Amino acid sequence: METTRRQLVAGAAGIVCLAGDLRAMSSRADTPANAVQTSETEIIITINDATVGSEDRAAWVSVTLSVPTNRTIALEYSARTSTRNAAASPSEPQANTPRTIARGYLIFQPGEQQKTIEVPLQHPLLPGKSIDVELTDYFIYPQHVYASRIGTIGSSVGTPTQIASRNDMTELPPLPPNGTVVFSDDLRAPDFASDSGFRADGKPCWQSRPSHGRRQDGNRELGYYADPSLNPEATVWDIDPSTGHRFIQAEYVPTGLSDGKGGKLTPGWQPNVPFKYTAAMVTSLTLFNSITTGSYVEFDVKLSKIAGSWPALWLKRANNESPLEIDIIEAFIKSSDYPVDAITSSIHWGGKQGHRTYGASVPLTHLEQGADIFSRFNRFGCLLGEKQITYYFNGKPFCAMPNLVGIGSWYMLIDVAVGGVVGEPPEPNMFPARFHIANIRVIQFG
Incomplete structure (x- = not known):
């Protein structure tokens, strides 16, 4: 399975989150279109695209921060069948009702930078079909919108390819003794x-x-x-x-x-x-x-x-x-x-x-x-x-x-x-x- 990063379309704008609101930021050629930038530490959250082989029964999608976070960031993901052909234009009509395949959440603790979403596949993903993996805030914190981005799982013909699953783990400090x-x-x-x-x-x-x-x-x-x-x-x-x-x-x-x-x-x-x-x-x-x-x-x-x-x-x-x-x-x-x-x-x-x-x-x-x-x-x-x-x-x-x-x-x-x-x-x-x-x-x- 191959993993790729979507690149920013020329002239498009990303999103920068400042305390309590959403504001457009100037486009940057090195900023992925499915990334979101947050304030203070300039953390960019990216959900990567993935490609599965014809025999794969799971897809692994990586979510990465541009730098290790200095605070807890909780994100929710939802994987669902795409309503359009993977090769179709986003402007083409959507014919099918999406079906949710998996839901879950990711928690980045201070010092962590990468997590991996595992999406189970009951059947092989047919050529031309795709799965959307949407990344949003877990529940709602009214003061922020950290992320609302979609990665795509596509299919290929041939030998299955895989990426290494990586989940950074940083322990938060336990309570000290003898207070x-x-x-x-x-x-x-x-x-x-x-x-x-x-x-x-x-x-x-x-x-x-x-x-x-x-x-x-x-x-x-x-x-x-x-x-x-x-x-x-x-x-x-x-x-x-x-x-x-x-x-x-x-x-x-x-x-x-x-x-x-x-x-x-x-x-x-x-x-x-x-x-x-x-x-x-x-x-x-x-x-x-x-x-x-x-x-x-x-x-x-x-x-x-x-x-x-x-x-x-x-x-x-x-x-x-x-x-x-x-x-x-x-x-x-x-x-x-x-x-x-x-x-x-x-x-x-x-x-x-x-x-x-x-x-x-x-x-x-x-x-x-x-x-x-x-x-x-x-x-x-x-x-x-x-x-x-x-x-x-x-x-x-x-x-x-x-x-x-x-x-x-x-x-x-x-x-x-x-x-x-x-x-x-x-x-x-x-x-x-x-x-x-x-x-x-x-x-x-x-």
Whole structure:
């Protein structure tokens, strides 16, 4: 089987991914047409074409990065029969319905550069027929489109030819031993959180809102970050009697939230429409805000799969410097089809071109068979290294990003948002969307 690289057609444009958008880049004679270029490290992702012999029962298609990645990149592939003759022009009519042959995903960890897709063939690929192998982002991280490229498997007559299968493997760092627990909380105290971040006796506690207020207008969110003392019509949090653990939740309030003055609370970006959803957030801004290099932050949590909700665990700078942020996990639950094992991890920082972000949506089943973020509690963690931030699932590393956000100090946020990038909930009566919390720890190493 032979492997070839498609070359860029003169005058065509590739795609460069900058934080949050797609922009055309100038054509380059040495850039393959089925490659995509990403920002910062100029990584070009290429899926190669392949040719199988008349006796081959599998095709091997290589996916290559122009340089080893400095961050986790998760890609999905789908191999399907082509709707046109391999020799036909792309502009010719398509006569047949494509049939999916194989699906799967590739995960490039820092330091890795090449992976191989194996496509099984039940029957020999006839001359003139072809198979398209499409490469896209795994699931969706709304801030990026790393790749949407197609490689082609064609057929030849004669002796089968093969390429060497290559899958680079770089181990992410395990958790270090002998750390010191510097913070731990199960959030079960009756006065665990307040609007001010302080208890009645003046001692710090969790704060029930973002530092800038109780609305997230910049994201066009549909939920108001409520507090039970300020919004008595809302059940913002409670203890689950079946587990004994704390939960926070977002609710549907069809009559709208009262502003306490005879009117309704409204979003700043939609002032004539009342908030019909509550959101929930607790932060450690006043309670514990000294997370820094060598800190490992761990949350033992269970999420709810409610379309239109957006649960997340993240870190913000203690001085609230924007846009610095570490998203340990986010679940962009746009529909009931959301995978039970998919989460997104990312970083946000300020670069020469403004707000920058790296993120990866990762299928956790590659790490733990039967992974499910909704049916049971799992431990999500984040280790802040001087050069790399590593993310963990039940104690095992699954994702990493370069440390472009600095040493901190940082504080923790837990929240269930509504709307924003996940859109308006399609079934409001499915709410509340609960975020269950069993324990939180910060361990300091070194």
